Amino acid sequence: ALPSKYDFPALATSLKYLVQRTGMSIKGITGTDNEASAEQNSTDPVPVEIPFTLDASGDYEKSKVFVTSLERSIRPFVISNLTLKGSDGSLTVSVTGKTYYQPEKKLEIKQTTVSNGPTTVKKTTTGSNN
Numbered sequence: 001a002l003p004s005k006y007d008f009p010a011l012a013t014s015l016k017y018l019v020q021r022t023g024m025s026i027k028g029i030t031g032t033d034n035e036a037s038a039e040q041n042s043t044d045p046v047p048v049e050i051p052f053t054l055d056a057s058g059d060y061e062k063s064k065v066f067v068t069s070l071e072r073s074i075r076p077f078v079i080s081n082l083t084l085k086g087s088d089g090s091l092t093v094s095v096t097g098k099t100y101y102q103p104e105k106k107l108e109i110k111q112t113t114v115s116n117g118p119t120t121v122k123k124t125t126t127g128s129n130n
Contacts, residue, residue, distance in 0.1 A: 002047060002076075002102040008033040011099060014075060015054055022066040024058030027092070043108055047100040054095045060088040067093070075099055 003010065012029045019026045031052040056066065063084065070077050081096040 002100050004102060004104045006034055006048065006050060006101050008050065008052075011050055011052060011075075014073075015052065018069045018073065019054070019056045019066060022058065022069060023062045024056045024066055024093070027055035027057055029054050042103040042105070045103040045105055047102045049098045049100060051098045052096075054097075055092060057086075057090065057092045060091055063091045063093050070095070 008031050011031070015029055016026055029052060031050065056063075058066070067082070070079065077097050077099050079095055079097040081094070083092075083094040085092045085094070
């Protein structure tokens with residue numbers, strides 16, 4: 001399940017947790033916090049991208065575990081660029097990627113009056129296509 005809000009600080013916290021859990025050191029996480037202008041609910045929600053970059057440092061084994069943690073995360077990450085620099089004892093891992101959120105489903109309730117000869121009935125429908 002995707003988060004229902006564009007929440008870059010929560011994404012940064014999740015990434016920081018993944019880095020620190022592997023014993024690596026976080027060097028930086030960057031992205032744009034568009035929460036104020038992002039769509040938070042929709043009648044037809046679709047996943048929306050949240051781009052980010054991350055730099056961390058550690059040895060080869062810790063870097064390998066970190067990349068595996070990204071792959072196994074419950075939150076989907078699409079990595080567009082992964083760069084490793086350094087030696088076995090000291091690597092810098094740079095990740096450019098994106099994850100997603102999906103706005104909450106907005107339920108629209110419409111009430112119409114339907115006339116059928118002498119009988120008038122109020123009809124309530126939900127959704128955007130009714």
